[in-house]
Amino acid sequence: MMKKIIYTILITFCTSIIFGQNIAKVENVKIQSQALNQEREILIYTPVGYDWRVNEYFNVIYVFDCQSREFFDYTSSMISFLTDNAKSFIIVGITSPYNEKLDYARNNDLLPVLETKKSINRYGKYSGNADNFFDFVGTEVIPYVDSTYRTLNKRVSIGHSLSASFVLYSFTKNPDLFDNYIAISPNLAYDNDKLANQIVNFDYSKINRPIFLYLSNANEGIDYWQEWKPARDKVYSFFNYTLENKNIKVKIGEFPENNHWNTFPPSLSKSLEFYFKEIYNIQEKQLSKKEYDVTIKVKVLNKKESIYITGNQDNLGNWNPKEIKMNKISDLEREVKIKLKSPAQFKFTRGNWDTEAEVIGTYGNITIKPEKQSKFEFEIENYFDK
Numbered sequence: 001m002m003k004k005i006i007y008t009i010l011i012t013f014c015t016s017i018i019f020g021q022n023i024a025k026v027e028n029v030k031i032q033s034q035a036l037n038q039e040r041e042i043l044i045y046t047p048v049g050y051d052w053r054v055n056e057y058f059n060v061i062y063v064f065d066c067q068s069r070e071f072f073d074y075t076s077s078m079i080s081f082l083t084d085n086a087k088s089f090i091i092v093g094i095t096s097p098y099n100e101k102l103d104y105a106r107n108n109d110l111l112p113v114l115e116t117k118k119s120i121n122r123y124g125k126y127s128g129n130a131d132n133f134f135d136f137v138g139t140e141v142i143p144y145v146d147s148t149y150r151t152l153n154k155r156v157s158i159g160h161s162l163s164a165s166f167v168l169y170s171f172t173k174n175p176d177l178f179d180n181y182i183a184i185s186p187n188l189a190y191d192n193d194k195l196a197n198q199i200v201n202f203d204y205s206k207i208n209r210p211i212f213l214y215l216s217n218a219n220e221g222i223d224y225w226q227e228w229k230p231a232r233d234k235v236y237s238f239f240n241y242t243l244e245n246k247n248i249k250v251k252i253g254e255f256p257e258n259n260h261w262n263t264f265p266p267s268l269s270k271s272l273e274f275y276f277k278e279i280y281n282i283q284e285k286q287l288s289k290k291e292y293d294v295t296i297k298v299k300v301l302n303k304k305e306s307i308y309i310t311g312n313q314d315n316l317g318n319w320n321p322k323e324i325k326m327n328k329i330s331d332l333e334r335e336v337k338i339k340l341k342s343p344a345q346f347k348f349t350r351g352n353w354d355t356e357a358e359v360i361g362t363y364g365n366i367t368i369k370p371e372k373q374s375k376f377e378f379e380i381e382n383y384f385d386k
Contacts, residue, residue: 022048022050022051022052023048024046024048024050026043026044026045027043027046028042028043029044031144033140034140035133036109040094042092042094042095043072043095044092044093045072045076045091045092045093046058046090047088047090049363052361054150054362055360055362055368055378056361056362056363056364056366057151057343057369058088058090058149058150058152059154060089060090061079061091061092062092062094062137062142062157062158062178063075063091063159064159064164064166065094065096065160066093066095067098071093071158074268075091079272082272086364087280094137096163106162108128108129109130110133111123111128112130112131114128114190115192115194116192119191119192130166134174137170153286153343154284154286155177155179156182156275157178157180157182158184158268159182161184161185164183164185165183165190165195167186168188168199168213168215172195172199175206175211179210179212179283180214181213182271182272183214183216184216184264184267184271185263185267186215187228188231189227189228189230189231193230193234195231196231196232196234199238200238204243207248210286211248211249212249212250212251212275212279214252214275215235215251216252216253216254216255216267216270218256218258218260218262219255219256219257219260220232220260239252284312287342287343288341290341290342291315291339292339292342292370293370293374294337294339294340294344294370294374294376295335295337295375295376296309296338296368296378297376297377297378298333298348298378298380299333299378299379299380300380301381301382302332306325306351307325307334307348307349307380308321308323308348308351309326309346309348310322310346310349311344312344312345312365313340316346321347321351321352322349340368342369342370343369345365345367346365353384355385357383357384358381358382358384359380359381360378361378
């Protein structure tokens with residue numbers, strides 16, 4: 001297995017050299033937001049070879065507070081190292097910059113309407129627009145990304161400080177917006193523990209699919225921001241001792257040796273390590289209930305070749321490399337007509353994993369969304385044993 005992983009990494013590296021334009025890219029995209037009534041800029045990272053990997057789709061990580069570019073850059077940089085270069089994501093950085101003309105600040109995005117005098121005095125006019133910001137993310141940013149890029153259905157959200165608070169706030173508003181919520185040092189205490197109480201009182205019985213929640217803290221509540229600790233303890237106690245729903249996996253990270261700012265790197269690393277080890281594969285097995293009629297055709301190298309297809313569901317043989325033989329429709333074409341759930345991921349072989357095919361337009365699994373189209377064509381350019 002390790003030999004195969006190393007080989008795949010080398011293939012990826014060599015292909016990137018051959019196709020010189022296929023480097024990781026970051027695009028700056030401006031959206032004229034109706035929800036916020038202002039223009040916003042987002043950052044979009046696409047992985048190495050995205051333009052060439054036309055037969056692959058990618059899950060998306062949404063990182064908040066990316067007017068501080070380091071949150072975006074750190075996240076997009078570390079995925080490869082945490083996965084031994086085996087997984088690729090699209091990373092979207094959502095910014096909340098200060099708009100001098102509108103006198104509109106980050107906290108306007110991230111805080112809901114406040115009720116207590118203490119919170120109103122503290123945050124003043126820089127609060128109260130979290131619901132519109134939520135609409136901006138859910139009805140403008142995510143639809144733009146899904147319509148413009150080849151995205152899969154699983155989304156990760158990442159926030160720090162008040163943007164971590166917003167990540168948890170978005171969970172309580174609509175837990176289906178994201179599948180994974182990573183909240184690094186959130187403020188749970190604002191407005192007399194409003195967010196802490198919303199989390200504790202949320203109706204968790206409505207969660208019927210795998211969701212991952214990660215919360216962490218640094219040394220907040222010890223030498224500063226003393227009100228954070230009792231609010232945090234309330235939430236941690238609820239998750240540790242009261243919550244009963246097997247669909248929700250909660251992981252808590254504590255980093256008392258770090259301060260509020262520098263806790264981001266170690267906390268993010270721990271959260272994503274846990275996600276890749278315990279959550280990722282479970283969520284990847286989630287497929288549509290509906291099956292779609294699909295025709296898959298592949299161009300081969302030799303007219304005598306027998307080609308098999310195998311993939312991530314029963315009708316694809318559940319990764320058995322010799323389960324489903326494709327039909328020969330011409331000397332250099334093989335075809336199979338099949339019912340598939342979405343998203344379907346698969347590979348071609350000559351009957352065993354040593355003969356796995358290298359297919360133009362993908363470094364790894366071929367991914368299709370059969371709800372979008374019914375006919376797919378691919379071309380084999382080589383095999384692992386050639």
